[in-house]
Amino acid sequence: MILFTKLILAHLIGDFMIQSTRWVVHKAANKISSIYLYLHTLVHFGLVMLLLWDLNLWRLAVVIAVSHYFIDLAKLYVDPYFKNKAIPFFIDQLLHVLVLYSCAYYGNLMEFTLGLIKGIDWALVTAVVFVGFPSSIIMAKLLEGMSDRIEIDHKSLPNAGKYIGIIERLFVLVFIILGRWEAIGLLITAKSVFRFNDLKESNSRKLTEYILIGTLLSFGLAIITGLLYVS
Numbered sequence: 001m002i003l004f005t006k007l008i009l010a011h012l013i014g015d016f017m018i019q020s021t022r023w024v025v026h027k028a029a030n031k032i033s034s035i036y037l038y039l040h041t042l043v044h045f046g047l048v049m050l051l052l053w054d055l056n057l058w059r060l061a062v063v064i065a066v067s068h069y070f071i072d073l074a075k076l077y078v079d080p081y082f083k084n085k086a087i088p089f090f091i092d093q094l095l096h097v098l099v100l101y102s103c104a105y106y107g108n109l110m111e112f113t114l115g116l117i118k119g120i121d122w123a124l125v126t127a128v129v130f131v132g133f134p135s136s137i138i139m140a141k142l143l144e145g146m147s148d149r150i151e152i153d154h155k156s157l158p159n160a161g162k163y164i165g166i167i168e169r170l171f172v173l174v175f176i177i178l179g180r181w182e183a184i185g186l187l188i189t190a191k192s193v194f195r196f197n198d199l200k201e202s203n204s205r206k207l208t209e210y211i212l213i214g215t216l217l218s219f220g221l222a223i224i225t226g227l228l229y230v231s
Contacts (some may be wrong), residue, residue, distance in 0.1 A: 004104035007064065009049035011096055013042055031076045041069040048208050057170075060103055067099045124177075127229045131169035135163050135221045142217065165214075169222035176226030184219070191215065 021035040031037075045065035049058065075092040082088050105112045168187060175183040 002103060006051045007100040008106055009047065010044065010051045010101060013190070014044045014047050015093075015096075018047075027072070027076055028079070032073060035091045037069070037072060040072065043066050044068050050057060064103055065097060068096060071099070123229055127173060127225050128170065131173050131222050131225050132166050135218070135225075136165055138221070139165065139214065139217055143210070143214060146213070165218045169218055169225075171186070172219055172222035172228045173229075176223065177230060182222075188215070188219065202208075 008042045019040055023040060027040070039174045042065070045061050048061040048064050049055075050059070071092060076086050079085065079088045102109060169193065171187055172184055175181065175187070
């Protein structure tokens, strides 16, 4: 585990701390001919060697550096085909982590992976999934009749309310699992403070009631899910 942790640390330092915006822009513009692509690869090799501090593991560092080069190079060429730039970014990071994982446990990769799969808490996975998009759909159906009566006269980010709800339910679920019920009260208070100006400016009783019902329903679904998991 310590080996994998060190490899992840080297990756985080190399990709997010040492690599500047100038490097990223130059690589995107020049791709395979960018000097910063090769410098970035050398940085990762050096960081792995530095953190592992074992010359006998130089082959491991070479494998990681070379794979990092080809993954980054592929990303540079496929990136223009994606309108949502977050997709190639996360695919790129996932591939890097998979390489690091494979290198860290190459001696018993299959055995270790099967052990991780067997150790998955499927009840927790189910709870996390439920408080996400399924709960959003359930809430939308329950509030469908009310939402048609609400006049919204201000612009909002697309699906912002849905994602805020998902994040708050995940927080509530975590707090219940940890037994920190007081944190849920703090979360409700914080959300009320942020919503206060919107409700004050709208001066709409219907909107206030709609937001209140939605908030209580969202927290209620998360609380019930959390209680079912810990019981």
